[in-house]
Amino acid sequence: MTTRPRASTEEVYARVRADLLGGVYAPGERLKSTPLCETYGASVSVIRETLSRLTEQGLVESEPRIGFRVRQVSVDDLRHLTSARIDIESLALRYAIERGDMTWESEVVAAHHRMERTPMLTADAPPRVSDEWEAAHSGFHGALLDGAQNPWLLGIATTLRDAGEFYRRWSQVHEPGRDVAGEHREILEATLARDADRAVRALAQHYQHTADILERALAERDVAQNS
Amino acid sequence: MTTRPRASTEEVYARVRADLLGGVYAPGERLKSTPLCETYGASVSVIRETLSRLTEQGLVESEPRIGFRVRQVSVDDLRHLTSARIDIESLALRYAIERGDMTWESEVVAAHHRMERTPMLTADAPPRVSDEWEAAHSGFHGALLDGAQNPWLLGIATTLRDAGEFYRRWSQVHEPGRDVAGEHREILEATLARDADRAVRALAQHYQHTADILERALAERDVAQNS
DNA sequence: TATTCAGAGATTTTCGAATATCTCTTGTTT
DNA sequence: AAACAAGAGATATTCGAAAATCTCTGAATA
Structure with a gap:
């Protein structure tokens, strides 16, 4: 700005x-x-x-x-986006796990570490998700897929991630009980163990969980606006 | 022009x-x-x-x-593109078969008919693949996926199809022995029978077959250029 | 001979004014 | 009162010229 x-x-x-x-x-x-x-x-x-x-x-x-x-947001659009994102990132993650080399592994570990060490919330009242954490989060998910080595697939994944980030940022929701760090750790561990099925399951759950929360927030906002 | x-x-x-x-x-x-x-x-x-x-x-x-x-073309890029395309169109086709309604079915049948009735080759010497057939072909594959109803997925598929069409058009190859019509019929039949596995298998083979031919043409051209 | 440099010409990139289009208000007609 | 029309203002779109940058040539230098 x-x-x-x-x-x-x-x-x-x-x-x-x-x-x-x-x-x-x-x-x-x-x-x-x-x-x-x-x-x-x-x-x-x-x-x-x-x-x-x-x-x-x-x-x-x-x-x-x-x-x-x-871009307009809507519950329907969010559902479509989430579905496409899970499907496509799952594909890419499978390729990455199958083909990723040591450099990739190191990048993933590094990106994860960076995210863990970045404070998720700001000191504001009410606390917001910090820009730094959002960047680190995006970086982690990007690093996961980079091992797939298919520029087309990665480009598509980036586009979808951007759209998802837009939803996330716009509805600054924060679910107190949620163990986001744990979800990420599970994805990381499964990936490093080269357990594609488990990693993909964890990734899909992670995105679906986020989407569910966003959807609820979106529905509430709609109700609030129409009154 | x-x-x-x-x-x-x-x-x-x-x-x-x-x-x-x-x-x-x-x-x-x-x-x-x-x-x-x-x-x-x-x-x-x-x-x-x-x-x-x-x-x-x-x-x-x-x-x-x-x-x-x-855009530059290369064997590597073509492989990446083909892989991404098969993966993503397979996804979309599965959704379409699962969710597509009667209108969709009719559109698919209509698009297929249009393609079958359009002459594939021109009267030129040597014969080229006609623009009309290319359009009808693209239309058929588009119609197949439309049933998936996910705008994100469809948009991505279109982008990839465009890139593929670019490869196809550029290397005006024609494999005499190939039964393209048969391949399309197989995809159509499996789709109408709502047999997702069979349809996806046929679709993947269809694209892979095309890609293999293109790759060979591309490799030959490279050799020719470097001499 | 190889390297560097200057400058002319080609090309991209940016700008702000000119034009076309849309939108909303106000007044007219039925 | 409702429907329509005209016009003013806001806005998007297009244009071509000005500025910035790149590229290539050829001469000067080491």
């Missing part, structure tokens, strides 16, 4: 994407070019190109001649 | 994409803005936005400050 003069498309793209994933813009919110130009210190063509690319990724929606808006 | 004045981004995008899939541009070929502006009768910003979007889809590659070029 910092305002700087002169910015290349690549940079603006990265910043808008980060802001989108960081929950700066609400789902469905219109993304008008003029304000965005000022915010990111770029001209209309740069903003337009950025939004085009993000549309292709599904983070932004475009109605030609009307404008761009942040 | 038709030259018309005044074109909206959406239209230019569709035309460039079609030309890319239609084999008008060679893999690795540079896509310079000035010639493209003239070809499509649009200004540089429109072209740029189009290429950006296609880059996001993997049909075009971009090196910032250097330019855009048509």
